[in-house]
Amino acid sequence: MKRMLAISDIHGELAKLTALLQEANYDPNEDQLILVGDYIDRGPNAREVLDKVMELQQGGAIVLRGNHEEMLVRAWENREEAFWQKWTRINGGDQTLRSYQVDPNTIFADVTEEQAAIIQKHVDYIKSMPAYYETDQYIFVHGGVHPTTPLAETDPYVLVWIRDEFHNGYNGEKPVIFGHTPTERFHGEGVFEVYFGANNIIGIDGGAVYGGRLNCLELPSKSIYFIE
Numbered sequence: 001m002k003r004m005l006a007i008s009d010i011h012g013e014l015a016k017l018t019a020l021l022q023e024a025n026y027d028p029n030e031d032q033l034i035l036v037g038d039y040i041d042r043g044p045n046a047r048e049v050l051d052k053v054m055e056l057q058q059g060g061a062i063v064l065r066g067n068h069e070e071m072l073v074r075a076w077e078n079r080e081e082a083f084w085q086k087w088t089r090i091n092g093g094d095q096t097l098r099s100y101q102v103d104p105n106t107i108f109a110d111v112t113e114e115q116a117a118i119i120q121k122h123v124d125y126i127k128s129m130p131a132y133y134e135t136d137q138y139i140f141v142h143g144g145v146h147p148t149t150p151l152a153e154t155d156p157y158v159l160v161w162i163r164d165e166f167h168n169g170y171n172g173e174k175p176v177i178f179g180h181t182p183t184e185r186f187h188g189e190g191v192f193e194v195y196f197g198a199n200n201i202i203g204i205d206g207g208a209v210y211g212g213r214l215n216c217l218e219l220p221s222k223s224i225y226f227i228e
Ligand SMILES: [Mn+2]
Pocket: 009, 038, 068, 180, 181
C-alpha cells in the first residue's frame, strides 16, 4: 500500500518544504503526496513555492487550494482598495508580492508585462486547484468540512475558511485531515504537534511561518515528520 504524505500551510517557506520532503524520504514513485493549501503569504518565497508545487503536481502530487491562494486571486482580479489593504497588511500578501518583485503599496500599478505573465500563470494554476480530496478512507481539505452540508455541495469558500463550526461540529466516520488553524490553538501556546481530535479531525498546520514547525503526516501509519 502506498504511503500518503500530507503537508499544509507552507506559506512561502521553500527551504522548510524541501527539507521536509527529504526528511520524509518522499519518493513520487512510491508515495502519494497531498498538499493541503496555503503555499503563499507571510513567508519569504511564495513565488518559488508555487513553482515547486507545480513541479510536485507534475510528479503526481494532489494539490489543494487554501484561503490564502483565494486571496491572491481576488487581489489580482478585483484590485479593490479595502481588500488590498487587508491582504497586504494583515494577511501577509505583502511578502507574496515581494517574491514577485512587486511593490505591495500600489495595487499592481507598477507590474511589468513579464511579472504580470508570471502572476497570471500562478492565478490560473490556483483556479485549477480543487478545494478537497476524498478517498475511501480520508478527506483532505484546507479549512475543514461543513458539519451538516454534503462535501460535494459545499461552497469551496467555506471549505478553505471554516474553523470552529467544523472543529466543534464534525462527527463523521471519515477522518478529516486539515490545515488552516495552527495546532497550538488546540494544544495550547507553543505546541505545534499534529492534533488528533476525538471527533476524527486531524490538524496538521504546525504554524511553520509563526516559528512553529512544518509537519508531514504519513498515513495510514500516522507517523509524523517535521522541520522546525
Ligand atoms: Mn494558513
